[in-house]
Amino acid sequence: xxxxxxxxxxxxxxxxxxxxxxxxxxxxxxxxxxxxxxxxxxxxxxxxxxxxxxxxxxxxxxxxxxxxxxxxxxxxxxxxxxxxxxxxxxxxxxxxxxxxxxxxxxxxxxxxxxxxxxxxxxxxxxxxxxxxxxxxxxxxxxxxxxxxxxxxxxxxxxxxxxxxxxxxxxxxxxxxxxxxxxxxxxxxxxxxxxxxxxxxxxxxxxxxxxxxxxxxxxxxxxxxxxxxxxxxxxxxxxxxxxxxxxxxxxxxxxxxxxxxxxxxxxxxxxxxxxxxxxxxxxxxxxxxxxxxxxxxxxxxxxxxxxxxxxxxxxxxxxxxxxxxxxxxxxxxxxxxxxxx
Amino acid sequence: xxxxxxxxxxxxxxxxxxxxxxxxxxxxxxxxxxxxxxxxxxxxxxxxxxxxxxxxxxxxxxxxxxxxxxxxxxxxxxxxxxxxxxxxxxxxxxxxxxxxxxxxxxxxxxxxxxxxxxxxxxxxxxxxxxxxxxxxxxxxxxxxxxxxxxxxxxxxxxxxxxxxxxxxxxxxxxxxxxxxxxxxxxxxxxxxxxxxxxxxxxxxxxxxxxxxxxxxxxxxxxxxxxxxxxxxxxxxxxxxxxxxxxxxxxxxxxxxxxxxxxxxxxxxxxxxxxxxxxxxxxxxxxxxxxxxxxxxxxxxxxxxxxxxxxxxxxxxxxxxxxxxxxxxxxxxxxxxxxxx
DNA sequence: ATGAAAGCGCTAACAA
DNA sequence: TTGTTAGCGCTTTCAT
Numbered sequence: 001x002x003x004x005x006x007x008x009x010x011x012x013x014x015x016x017x018x019x020x021x022x023x024x025x026x027x028x029x030x031x032x033x034x035x036x037x038x039x040x041x042x043x044x045x046x047x048x049x050x051x052x053x054x055x056x057x058x059x060x061x062x063x064x065x066x067x068x069x070x071x072x073x074x075x076x077x078x079x080x081x082x083x084x085x086x087x088x089x090x091x092x093x094x095x096x097x098x099x100x101x102x103x104x105x106x107x108x109x110x111x112x113x114x115x116x117x118x119x120x121x122x123x124x125x126x127x128x129x130x131x132x133x134x135x136x137x138x139x140x141x142x143x144x145x146x147x148x149x150x151x152x153x154x155x156x157x158x159x160x161x162x163x164x165x166x167x168x169x170x171x172x173x174x175x176x177x178x179x180x181x182x183x184x185x186x187x188x189x190x191x192x193x194x195x196x197x198x199x200x201x202x203x204x205x206x207x208x209x210x211x212x213x214x215x216x217x218x219x220x221x222x223x224x225x226x227x228x229x230x231x232x233x234x235x236x237x238x239x240x241x242x243x244x245x246x247x248x249x250x251x252x253x254x255x256x257x258x259x260x261x262x263x264x265x266x267x268x269x270x271x272x273x274x275x276x277x278x279x280x281x282x283x284x285x286x287x288x289x290x291x292x293x294x295x296x297x298x299x300x301x302x303x304x305x306x307x308x309x310x311x312x313x314x315x316x317x318x319x320x321x322x323x324x325x326x327x328x329x330x331x332x333x334x335x336x337x338x339x340x
Numbered sequence: 341x342x343x344x345x346x347x348x349x350x351x352x353x354x355x356x357x358x359x360x361x362x363x364x365x366x367x368x369x370x371x372x373x374x375x376x377x378x379x380x381x382x383x384x385x386x387x388x389x390x391x392x393x394x395x396x397x398x399x400x401x402x403x404x405x406x407x408x409x410x411x412x413x414x415x416x417x418x419x420x421x422x423x424x425x426x427x428x429x430x431x432x433x434x435x436x437x438x439x440x441x442x443x444x445x446x447x448x449x450x451x452x453x454x455x456x457x458x459x460x461x462x463x464x465x466x467x468x469x470x471x472x473x474x475x476x477x478x479x480x481x482x483x484x485x486x487x488x489x490x491x492x493x494x495x496x497x498x499x500x501x502x503x504x505x506x507x508x509x510x511x512x513x514x515x516x517x518x519x520x521x522x523x524x525x526x527x528x529x530x531x532x533x534x535x536x537x538x539x540x541x542x543x544x545x546x547x548x549x550x551x552x553x554x555x556x557x558x559x560x561x562x563x564x565x566x567x568x569x570x571x572x573x574x575x576x577x578x579x580x581x582x583x584x585x586x587x588x589x590x591x592x593x594x595x596x597x598x599x600x601x602x603x604x605x606x607x608x609x610x611x612x613x614x615x616x617x618x619x620x621x622x623x624x625x626x627x628x629x630x631x632x633x634x635x636x637x638x639x640x641x642x643x644x645x646x647x648x649x650x651x652x653x654x655x656x657x658x659x660x661x662x663x664x665x666x667x668x669x670x671x672x673x674x675x676x677x678x679x680x
Numbered sequence: 681a682t683g684a685a686a687g688c689g690c691t692a693a694c695a696a
Numbered sequence: 697t698t699g700t701t702a703g704c705g706c707t708t709t710c711a712t
Contacts, residue, residue: 108434125396
């Protein structure tokens with residue numbers, strides 16, 4: 001099997017050529033202070049002449065960081081990765097990491113084999129930290145990474161008492177404000193289509209819906225709630241169920257933008273006018289993506305902000321020993337693109 | 341900045357605890373032959389008790405491989421990554437790599453900074469090889485990697501005389517067979533919508549279209565050719581242009597499935613019946629994805645096969661010094677899902 | 681400001 | 697079969 005990297009010049013050879021010691025070359029390479037300008041020049045020339053490239057394994061071994069962080073997508077159905085939501089997040093993490101000098105390594109964990117392989121990789125010290133997205137409620141990967149003392153930050157939490165560090169949007173607050181907005185504009189019969197209720201994010205949004213109604217002194221009836229799974233298909237079906245139960249519905253809070261699109265389609269198919277008859281609000285996961293449906297009022301989650309916050313948290317954990325978990329909840333924003 | 345991995349037990353400590361030499365522990369960890377069963381047991385127990393995890397940097401430095409390969413997406417507009425085509429390819433590469441024990445690291449190269457960072461990473465020896473997708477014709481990254489003697493395999497080629505190793509589909513052959521099929525079923529006025537003609541893949545498909553016509557003794561007129569960019573939007577516009585020039589069109593060869601969908605939509609919008617009036621054939625880049633449009637005859641590219649071939653090539657280059665470039669052209673398949 | 685030297689944790693070649 | 701040893705290429709004190 002094995003294969004060795006060919007004829008790569010080493011730091012020592014550079015030192016010899018430049019007529020200096022290894023330490024000096026090291027200082028120049030890492031542009032540390034305390035090197036006379038003329039010396040630096042000489043070393044840099046030697047580096048250029050030899051085409052020297054530092055060996056990262058040696059550097060890591062010698063005690064410094066791996067200068068890389070892993071973005072782990074624990075999604076068994078990798079096709080779901082082909083959603084604007086993901087590319088948006090990946091992109092924003094890349095931006096946020098851009099000037100830290102770290103490599104962003106995207107790794108997919110679809111199976112137990114891959115999970116094991118990644119754990120070895122991470123515990124083996126090849127990354128300085130891990131960013132996790134799409135973590136399921138029963139996934140223990142975050143705990144294992146945390147136990148290995150690897151700085152770890154999740155997008156979203158697995159439950160109400162999550163301990164591992166995470167960044168989340170204020171889902172309950174967003175849903176609450178959406179309902180409040182709907183009530184303020186005169187809507188009276190507000191239903192909701194949730195995400196899969198074994199996911200904390202879906203539970204939170206449902207809770208916000210309930211809070212919004214409760215704040216107006218309204219009671220919550222289970223018949224106004226239909227569970228979906230974030231897909232458009234499920235949005236249509238859920239909408240159909242709700243209409244069958246309550247033809248008088250005049251507003252719907254959907255679990256996501258995609259779900260909202262499904263609901264909207266179903267409404268139109270049944271002859272309702274949107275948003276005149278029925279107002280729809282969904283969570284906008286991918287603000288930059290084009291919409292096939294006309295924009296309605298939306299609870300916007302600041303994805304770019306989320307990416308930035310995740311990186312910030314990770315860097316913090318990198319600096320100081322992780323004495324505590326850090327959590328950041330980002331405010332959502334109600335965007336009116338259309339009179340609802 | 342710096343941060344050290346805490347209290348990680350080393351191979352030496354394991355050896356001490358198991359009462360054996362370091363070499364023996366190394367053999368057990370890499371399950372090499374030549375270790376008495378009882379010894380192996382003892383070592384493994386010590387490993388378990390100490391929670392030992394091998395330091396990958398040290399392993400790499402000591403001469404073995406990095407046990408990781410990079411999948412590089414050189415796509416400035418990262419949103420394009422949110423296409424079934426990509427997730428399909430990534431997934432298939434992951435599968436193909438599954439039992440090699442290597443980590444697949446997805447890295448995005450959107451800017452010069454990222455390109456530079458990745459180059460350092462790769463030349464630094466942190467990956468054993470690189471797989472490149474969506475490489476533009478004028479991108480020199482493949483050459484730089486090759487010069488660094490890093491095994492490199494591309495999906496597709498940049499030009500007709502590509503030298504760096506690649507795996508490609510037989511685009512010309514596929515287009516040719518599509519045209520031949522159309523002619524055989526009685527179509528006479530066959531137009532084509534191409535991809536961006538500064539991409540070799542688009543050129544190849546156009547060439548195949550011409551060859552198919554030429555084989556039947558038909559001449560090719562530029563007015564039957566409209567350039568698109570693989571998107572649905574461009575498919576619609578191109579179709580509109582073609583219809584304006586040649587209302588008698590009875591068949592279209594589109595550059596991709598997405599383009600075909602656009603053309604189809606435009607045709608329907610203008611009242612044509614598809615596929616009765618007009619037959620459409622596109623290249624199917626993502627056979628598993630759901631289609632919004634009813635399936636028509638398609639030139640199918642075996643994406644899973646392409647992934648497997650890329651990994652195979654990479655492994656070959658890993659084994660032996662790369663004395664030569666290796667190229668694999670995979671046959672496409674004409675799939676009739678609907679009478680055209 | 682700079683050189684010398686001591687590891688970092690592992691693999692592999694060589695003894696025993 | 698197993699222990700010992702010599703590096704892999706770099707960072708980082710510690711002298712100078």
